[in-house]
């Protein structure tokens with residue numbers, strides 16, 4: 001099948017690479033000509049394990065092509081996958097400008113029957129809205145099928161999640177359209193759920209909202225664990241052994257970030273408000289996430305004392321989680337900003353990024369960052385932090401305070417190295 005993927009971001013690139021890898025001919029398009037030129041030369045603009053290799057292989061085998069002429073490929077391919085971004089607008093709603101512009105382009109090129117697959121995360125009712133728009137632009141409904149097929153991939157394991165998904169959700173107005181899309185994924189062994197479009201749109205938002213809820217829930221339980229001198233990791237393990245709950249997404253930490261959870265929780269909230277539905281649980285989820293950094297800032301303040309001048313804090317990790325170079329809505333960066341605002345000197349290190357943040361000094365090495373530091377904060381759970389030589393770290397630091405903000409270190413081992421180690425919800 002010839003497929004045009006519109007949008008060469010995380011979702012677009014991964015989808016294009018995997019669809020090509022399972023045998024389709026894929027034209028991955030983007031208006032950003034510089035991005036497309038780099039991709040043609042094999043330079044992948046994002047860090048995602050395995051993606052560069054999969055792209056190179058399918059380019060070499062002539063199944064994957066990159067092109068800046070979006071409309072031309074939209075016109076020529078019977079299947080168009082829309083994977084453009086829907087960032088947060090100021091009021092929390094999903095900003096639909098990229099989707100609307102794709103719809104406008106589509107309206108100019110639909111001449112033969114097409115299946116349009118919406119993979120971007122969009123508010124409930126979007127497929128109906130696009131239908132209405134296309135008809136307004138004069139496109140006959142007989143010429144296209146519009147299907148909602150949300151994406152559930154995580155950054156850092158995008159390829160694995162796309163090749164071995166837990167499920168593929170296909171929301172279509174009729175079975176025939178659903179089956180065209182199901183056929184595309186024939187090579188992927190998974191469970192398929194066929195729904196109407198509105199349910200598919202809601203499944204995506206509700207999934208992300210539920211996962212964010214799990215994280216805020218465990219972070220809230222971590223607070224009571226601290227108060228009772230209990231260990232959240234053991235409590236989480238015990239909770240997770242109940243099949244009805246499951247062990248995943250119960251890792252207490254400095255809170256969730258990234259390009260999806262904060263944005264999608266806000267957008268779902270906004271979508272609800274337009275129908276006069278109050279999302280009280282989601283409001284609490286957001287509130288807990290926002291306050292999580294403050295809780296740990298207060299603890300650091302308390303342990304470091306009143307004086308801020310010449311107090312140096314090393315922060316390891318800047319990305320919103322490990323194995324990605326994405327810093328969008330990163331709690332690690334938000335924490336650095338809070339620390340500098342308090343008057344601390346911040347020396348930061350991340351294996352992949354060093355975004356400019358006023359008053360933060362970036363170090364090219366994790367050991368350099370801890371030199372003369374009064375405290376070390378682990379803000380992202382990169383594997384290389386767990387494997388660090390903590391004997392060396394302790395010798396380099398001025399004082400021995402260690403905040404394990406991702407509960408990724410063994411507390412007893414750290415204490416044996418001479419650290420005063422405190423994690424999230426650990427006695």
Ligand code: UDX
Nearest residue numbers: 152153154155249250251253255256257258260320321
């Ligand atoms: C998420 C969803 O998992 C994915 O299905 C969707 O398509 C996009 O949004 P992603 O944002 O890539 O994926 O990252 P994810 O692994 O879900 O982590 C999100 C945030 O939650 C990170 O900041 C992570 O550190 C945090 N997190 C995750 C926790 O604090 N505790 C956990 O137990 C799990």
